Amino acid sequence: MSVRGYQFRTAGRSRKIRKIPRQAGLVHDGPPARRGRMPWRRHWRRRAGSYLWSRTDKTRRSWGKRHRQAGRRMTGKHGNKVPGRILPTRIAETDVAVEKQGIFRRAETPLHASVLPNQGRMRQNIEVLPYEEGYRKGLYDGGEAKVEKWIPKQMVLPELTVDDVIQAGIQSLTGSLIQILTTADVSQELDDAIKNARPFSLVRLGDGELLTLAHDTVMSIEEVRRWGSFLPYAGVNLPDSHVRLELSKAISSASIVGIPNSRHPSYQGLLFPVFRYFGINYRTLKMTSSTVNYALNEEGRLRQLLTGRKVLLIGNEAPGLAKHLRSLGIQVQGVIAPVLGVTDIQRVMNQIAHIEFDIAVVSAGVAAVILCARIANELGKAALDMGHLADKITSGEISLT
Secondary structure: OEEOOEEEOOOOOOOOOOOOOHHHOOEEOOOOEOOOOOOOEEEEEEOOEEEEEEEOOOOOOOHHHHHHHOOOOOOHHHOOOEOOEEOOOOOOOOOHHHHOOOOOOOOOOOEEOOOOOOOOOOOOOOOOOOHHHHHHHHHHHHOHHHHHHHOOOOOOOOOOOHHHHHHHHHHHOHHHOOOOEOHHHHHHHHHHHHHOOOOEEEEEOOHHHHHHHHEOOOEOHHHHHHHOOOOOOOOOOOOOHHHHHHHHHHHHHOOEEEEOOOOOOOOHHHHHHHHHHHOOOOOOOOEEEOOHHHHHHHOOHHHHHHOOOOEEEEEOOHHHHHHHHHHOOOOEEEEEOOOOOHHHHHHHHHHHOOOOOOEEEEEOOOHHHHHHHHHHHHHOOEEEEOOOHHHHHHHOOOOOO
């Protein structure tokens, strides 16, 4: 028996057919199902009970169409739907009242779809903290509040901002400041080493290298894994005490070490505690910015260093980079790819030993630091840790100037 293109199926005994309006607050309780040779069926759920309705072949309409007509929302290609729930309207973070007046906006919580639309809905007020208020609070806690902590009681420090206090403090600490090498200094030292066939290694430290050094030394392995979820991509699987030791030795023996300028906890916040733990004297270490690779390219020095030299490219992006450099007339003497993390270092070193080159350009994650140091120490050659600059040049995002 059918009603408006639907058939009503009963389990062994007839029951009265009744029409269910679309506005009755029905909700789809799962995907369509087949049973034997029966047509497509839908399972509708009401508070009063469950009814199975099956489509006939005469009036097949898309799921999305019927749900749009009924005012319901579905997931996937039909929209957004949570089974058994009505989604709340998204809170507009750019609301004028929130941004300019700094007041709270009320938001609706999701209600179960079994509640009929014409019934009164319960609403819960949610306080949304405006961005500006949170920013001001964070700025105060990290600045003026710290200054207040050191001002003696019953005294004030008028007309001086936290920037003024920091500036005065830095000026009083000039004896503790350490000069790092400029891009021109690094370029000159690298060029002299190539001309005179001297061992030279320029390594750079980022959060990957610092977290590798920090695990089970100045940080717990759990903290490092939480902060450094990207480390497997960089070629390191922790814990690895052997790689940690090799990395510290490579830094100590490097000609120039690029360090991060940022005082973020993942950068300089780890750098000097790690140096202290491994006994690396940063006052005698030649240091530059860890972004010196980009600076060399921006100032046109990188191309000058590679032109007229036999270049060895090492890393996963080496084949693409080799093609690009050859198009610029740079002599690529060899390509070693891929580099499968720090465990692949010895195999790569065995290959390098059979290639004649003037400078090795390495892009291999954390392994690049160890490779550059070993190329200089064991083979007496110059090596440059190029990092992600190789990827950007290969993709065309950055051009070799």
